Amino acid sequence: MDFRFDSADERFRDEVRTWLAENLTGEFAQLIDKGGPGREHELIPERQAWERRLGEAGWIGLGWPQEAGGRGLSWTRQVIFAEEYARAGAPGRVGHIGEQLLGPTLLMSGTAEQRRRFLPGILAGTELWCQGYSEPDAGSDLAAVRTRAELRDGEWHVTGQKVWTSLAQFADWCFVLARTDPAAERHRGLSYLLVPMNRPGVEVRPITQLTGTSEFNEVYFDDARTAAGNIVGAPGEGWKVAMGTLAVERGVSTFGQQMGFQREYDAVLSTARDNGAIEDPDIAARLVDAWIGLRVMRYTALRTLGAAPGAVPGAESNIAKLLWAPWHQRLGELAVDVAGPAATLGGRGDELSDAQRLFLFTRADTIYGGSSEIQRNVIAERMLGLPRG
Known part of the structure; x- marks a missing residue:
């Protein structure tokens, strides 16, 4: 497959970058690198205001059909927005559950009345x-x-x-x-x-x-x-509808997640260079493995989305979860090993270093959102056709 973006996509990328640069200023400048997994407690009222700003500018529901109030953009444009959003250090979204889970579920299974009632609040960033x-x-x-x-x-x-x-x-x-x-x-x-x-x-x-x-x-x-x-x-x-929600849970947004992983990796690499930990052959090898893992996740996600644009992911989404969860855990372990003895010092909450927070929060990665054991069972049954049990 050709994983490159065309010239029109790159013009859209410039549009996204420009908007983010112009809007992550003033009252919203404090939101850069705030929120997200492990940091959802940060600046909630300010991030709610940011959600409304996104809604006003039409950056919510990019892939939703236009008749539902979205922009009907291609999956490549959605990927670009997710990547640039994360690259800019824009804050963790407080409205992502509505936009990425409930909204698509209503588009698939909801009534016209439900869509009229609930989709506008999600698109405007006013209902969480x-x-x-x-x-x-x-x-x-x-x-x-x-x-x-x-x-x-x-x-x-x-x-x-x-x-x-x-x-x-x-x-x-x-x-x-x-x-x-x-x-x-x-x-x-x-x-x-x-x-x-x-x-x-x-x-x-x-x-x-x-x-x-x-x-x-x-x-x-x-x-x-x-x-x-x-x-x-x-x-x-309800089971059928709930499975539809889970199927869309690991779609385009995974590229924003991966860009966040890239930023975390870059921070660990920078620390290793600054404190000399990169001279340790074991640390250097683990850094290389982590870099390779990032590329594997990206190309796997691109191949999955590009194979059938607009289709709801099947067991492929379980493969994605099985790839990133243990990878992210290993990155957390690598972060504290690179930090060395300093990683054992610190407090709680906002007093934690980035390496400490990464390590502690990623302990749950292989459990939440479906444990790794469940992901393997789904892959075995739905993709490989193996018998239950």
Whole structure:
């Protein structure tokens, strides 16, 4: 495949770079290199304002169809924006769950009324979403969810607990996978509900991480209510809709993630050169391996997207997760080894060095978003055709 971008794409790249340079100034200059995984606690009100600025300028929903309010851009233009956004050090997005997960799900499975109600708020950066999937006894085994919902008097009544809910403390809405047919088991009897977060019966409890910060949360629903029409798909079809959401989770945005990885790698390489750690043959070899890993991830992602533009990723997205998660963990280990004894000193939260934060946060990479074991099972069953179990 030809992985090069054409001249029109490069003109678009210049447009993106120019806009970011002109807007990451003034009140938004403080947001450079803020937020993102492990740092989601940083400057939330300011990043919410930045989300609205992105919406005003039309930088949200680049790949959404124009009739839905998006720009209908090609996947190559979306890749370029993701890369340049990360290269500029633009802040971690607080609206990415709505734009990259809920929005595409509504475009695939939502009603016209749901799209009219919810897509504009995502595109404008004025309504934030979180994802209500995992539970204490249903993480990677998502079909085991116990949160239940019952339709009474024109409303869904939701009761249960979700965990590891990113940005729930700031979200306006949550898309919740709940069991609406108590007689059904496993994948059957689940429904995909859109639940407001600022109503009675919803409690958010932050979870303190190894880094000392809290971007994940427990969410308790105690007879929380949402309108009868806030169900995506038919009752009992929640598993199908939820799998559609997971399928788009690892799409174009992975290129922004990879650019973030590149910035982290460059910082580790710079430290190794400055303190002489690069003279250690083992450190030098690990730096080379990390550089190679970055290129493998990039070309794998380009090949996956380029093979069938516009298609929803299948097991290929599981391969991507299986590639980057252990790679990122190894980079965290390399970062503290390069830093040397200094890496053992420090505090918590904002007192951590970049190397310490990278090391601590990446411990979870092979668990969240689907554990590595689950990724291997999916690849074995869906791509290789191996039997279950």
